[in-house]
Amino acid sequence: xxxxxxxxxxxxxxxxxxxxxxxxxxxxxxxxxxxxxxxxxxxxxxxxxxxxxxxxxxxxxxxxxxxxxxxxxxxxxxxxxxxxxxxxxxxxxxxxxxxxxxxxxxxxxxxxxxxxxxxxxxxxxxxxxxxxxxxxxxxxxxxxxxxxxxxxxxxxxxxxxxxxxxxxxxxxxxxxxxxxxxxxxxxxxxxxxxxxxxxxxxxxxxxxxxxxxxxxxxxxxxxxxxxxxxxxxxxxxxxxxxxxxxxxxxxxxxxxxxxxxxxxxxxxxxxxxxxxxxxxxxxxxxxxxxxxxxxxxxxxxxxxxxxxxxxxxxxxxxxxxxxxxxxxxxxxxxxxxxxxxxxxxxx
Amino acid sequence: xxxxxxxxxxxxxxxxxxxxxxxxxxxxxxxxxxxxxxxxxxxxxxxxxxxxxxxxxxxxxxxxxxxxxxxxxxxxxxxxxxxxxxxxxxxxxxxxxxxxxxxxxxxxxxxxxxxxxxxxxxxxxxxxxxxxxxxxxxxxxxxxxxxxxxxxxxxxxxxxxxxxxxxxxxxxxxxxxxxxxxxxxxxxxxxxxxxxxxxxxxxxxxxxxxxxxxxxxxxxxxxxxxxxxx
Numbered sequence: 242x243x244x245x246x247x248x249x250x251x252x253x254x255x256x257x258x259x260x261x262x263x264x265x266x267x268x269x270x271x272x273x274x275x276x277x278x279x280x281x282x283x284x285x286x287x288x289x290x291x292x293x294x295x296x297x298x299x300x301x302x303x304x305x306x307x308x309x310x311x312x313x314x315x316x317x318x319x320x321x322x323x324x325x326x327x328x329x330x331x332x333x334x335x336x337x338x339x340x341x342x343x344x345x346x347x348x349x350x351x352x353x354x355x356x357x358x359x360x361x362x363x364x365x366x367x368x369x370x371x372x373x374x375x376x377x378x379x380x381x382x383x384x385x386x387x388x389x390x391x392x393x394x395x396x397x398x399x400x401x402x403x404x405x406x407x408x409x410x411x412x413x414x415x416x417x418x419x420x421x422x423x424x425x426x427x428x429x430x431x432x433x434x435x436x437x438x439x440x441x442x443x444x445x446x447x448x449x450x451x452x453x454x455x456x457x458x459x460x461x462x463x464x465x466x467x468x469x470x471x472x473x474x475x476x477x478x479x480x481x482x483x484x485x486x487x488x489x490x491x492x493x494x495x496x497x498x499x500x501x502x503x504x505x506x507x508x509x510x511x512x513x514x515x516x517x518x519x520x521x522x523x524x525x526x527x528x529x530x531x532x533x534x535x536x537x538x539x540x541x542x543x544x545x546x547x548x549x550x551x552x553x554x555x556x557x558x559x560x561x562x563x564x565x566x567x568x569x570x571x572x573x574x575x576x577x578x579x580x581x582x583x584x585x586x587x588x
Numbered sequence: 589x590x591x592x593x594x595x596x597x598x599x600x601x602x603x604x605x606x607x608x609x610x611x612x613x614x615x616x617x618x619x620x621x622x623x624x625x626x627x628x629x630x631x632x633x634x635x636x637x638x639x640x641x642x643x644x645x646x647x648x649x650x651x652x653x654x655x656x657x658x659x660x661x662x663x664x665x666x667x668x669x670x671x672x673x674x675x676x677x678x679x680x681x682x683x684x685x686x687x688x689x690x691x692x693x694x695x696x697x698x699x700x701x702x703x704x705x706x707x708x709x710x711x712x713x714x715x716x717x718x719x720x721x722x723x724x725x726x727x728x729x730x731x732x733x734x735x736x737x738x739x740x741x742x743x744x745x746x747x748x749x750x751x752x753x754x755x756x757x758x759x760x761x762x763x764x765x766x767x768x769x770x771x772x773x774x775x776x777x778x779x780x781x782x783x784x785x786x787x788x789x790x791x792x793x794x795x796x797x798x799x800x801x802x803x804x805x806x807x808x809x810x811x812x813x814x815x816x817x818x
Contacts, residue, residue: 349783374774375771375773376772
């Protein structure tokens with residue numbers, strides 16, 4: 242939709258849903274390629290499967306609602322949901338869990354509330370949480386980055402595992418999967434090990450886990466490009482990362498051997514992806530500028546709290562869903578003053 | 589108050605004023621114990637028993653209770669019946685009683701019960717109050733069993749699991765099980781109760797809408813004949 246103005250400024254930027262969504266998809270590409278590079282073909286299969294099933298469910302619901310089927314397919318919002326979901330789930334997740342997650346995201350979380358623009362919760366994160374709560378074993382078995390394994394699964398072997406659940410005879414699932422760096426850090430810390438001791442394992446890179454930190458880096462590139470293109474505002478990512486780093490620094494200074502250093506938190510798990518791509522979802526996030534700062538910072542703080550003292554290794558999905566719930570209230574209390582109504586506070 | 593027939597009281601209780609789906613009363617036990625159909629049935633029947641007896645008693649004493657003290661009196665009546673039923677269940681369905689735990693004594697706080705005492709039994713005679721208590725109770729039980737069955741089926745792939753707690757050892761064969769079903773844990777956990785109840789309400793509203801639409805087309809076709817009935 243284009244809004245034409247009759248008075249200045251006359252330069253305008255067409256602000257259309259499909260353009261914005263296309264920019265998000267493009268910004269996600271470098272990080273996704275990095276994921277495929279470090280974790281194998283499973284990631285790409287997840288992307289294909291998620292995009293195909295999300296599109297199919299979207300079309301199905303539009304048909305059932307007796308609405309035109311094509312416009313919501315071409316606005317790419319279902320594709321963005323599917324992509325965000327696909328890069329968050331483990332590469333070896335069985336195919337039916339991917340389809341189930343997308344069915345829940347599109348049908349229950351998005352369309353039952355009225356479709357794009359009406360959903361109070363982020364569909365991709367709701368689907369992720371549904372699967373994480375229901376199938377914790379499948380959802381926490383990640384592959385180790387390919388730099389660390391001698392032989393990785395071939396495309397055919399991955400296909401047969403994802404669709405039929407069978408592995409090559411000499412391999413077991415436990416042998417090829419491992420915990421994520423965040424998970425690893427938690428388990429070791431629970432065993433009262435020192436962080437300097439934990440980090441001697443080859444799993445670790447400079448900041449986060451091997452491979453993981455580079456995936457985070459590429460997502461960061463995409464995110465900064467989106468801020469530059471004004472696809473998203475800078476408030477939410479900055480506040481998110483400030484909240485997370487602030488909390489992490491506080492506890493790290495207090496005891497650097499039991500609380501990981503701040504950059505570890507930024508480059509592990511879904512922090513970068515969450516800050517730039519998930520928390521900034523224009524439908525479910527806070528909309529006022531001041532509200533976005535509060536919203537982002539609260540997510541960052543919650544991520545740290547849930548990661549450190551909660552029951553699950555990563556927390557971005559839970560933190561985002563919790564703050565989705567709070568977003569309308571934040572907006573209510575941070576409404577900008579309408580010109581001419583209500584006195585200005587100073588002079 | 590306009591005298592409504594028994595038929596209306598029954599359809600009100602079972603469908604159009606269903607305490608769980610329309611009035612949304614008694615949600616605490618409804619959401620908490622419906623992780624299996626049998627748990628739902630147990631709590632539903634206990635609630636029905638309390639409703640019928642409290643409705644009957646309140647109706648009998650309605651002319652002797654001063655309006656200023658009616659609520660404490662109703663609460664006393666309900667609490668006595670709940671205590672009796674709790675002791676009874678502890679004696680005869682001990683295992684089920686252990687599973688339902690605190691939710692049996694908590695029937696006393698089920699707003700549906702005091703709601704019916706105040707809104708219906710204190711204004712109607714014994715027979716009508718009995719029918720009302722029974723139909724409201726059965727309506728509530730049906731929702732509990734349906735929700736419990738749904739959550740059980742999706743969550744662990746069984747139906748009428750642990751039926752022997754309710755009907756004795758012969759009922760062990762009643763349990764249906766889908767083999768090799770992975771189960772979706774969230775349905776058993778609290779969020780599943782909210783999602784399931786939401787879906788049930790959706791289905792009820794959908795059916796109501798269809799019925800209204802059907803009635804509208806029927807009156808259109810038989811225009812002028814006897815279309816005054818609403």
